[in-house]
Amino acid sequence: DIQVTQSPSTLSASVGDRVTITCRASQSVGTWLAWYQQKPGKAPKLLIYRASSLESGVPSRFSGSGSGTEFTLIISSLQPDDFATYYCQQSNIGDTWMFGQGTKVEIK
């Protein structure tokens, strides 16, 4: 089975910081990778699909890049509403849709 690993597990940052979260797959997933944001007590929210496509309504400070086994989610200027946990997900490889373990973005 494909394994999906995120880093770091926790990230401390300040409002206005540029934030980078990395996701690595154990084998190539092409661009079949999505990113989600989850706040406490809430359902996840889709941010990015197909590695770099911004979901409708998501602020442009969020961007995704990468292909194959290494992917990046970047928040260009962290806003107060962005403190949350972020998950990557490989999609439709080996008929699985596995999530990474999550990255919690905390206030520094």
Added chain:
Amino acid sequence: EVQLVESGGGLVQPGGSLRLSCAASGVTFSSFAMSWVRQAPGKGLEWVSIISRTGTDSYYADSGKGRFTISRDTSRNMLYLQMNSLRPEDTALYYCAKGRPNSGSTDAFDIWGQGTMVTVSS
């Protein structure tokens, strides 16, 4: 507005069964794959199962193979997850989620319900 509402969670003893339901509204239900994702208390997201638009194909994470069965009733805009032989490690909040896009392979889940809690304990 697209809305997904889960129900059917509760407290069940180890070895027991439970059937979760997800009611979809505001969407042409037959146009999308549908999935179940769970989250144990304080833990990350875990994909559970997915079913194709037509219901002819379904896939499962290893954790649920042989115990869980996903199904859908397009006429009623309903998604189901039959869970048998439940274990304490199945304790989680279970979300239903809508796949995107409406053609080709599902590349992400763009609409989520609020979840229904399943607790497996004696």
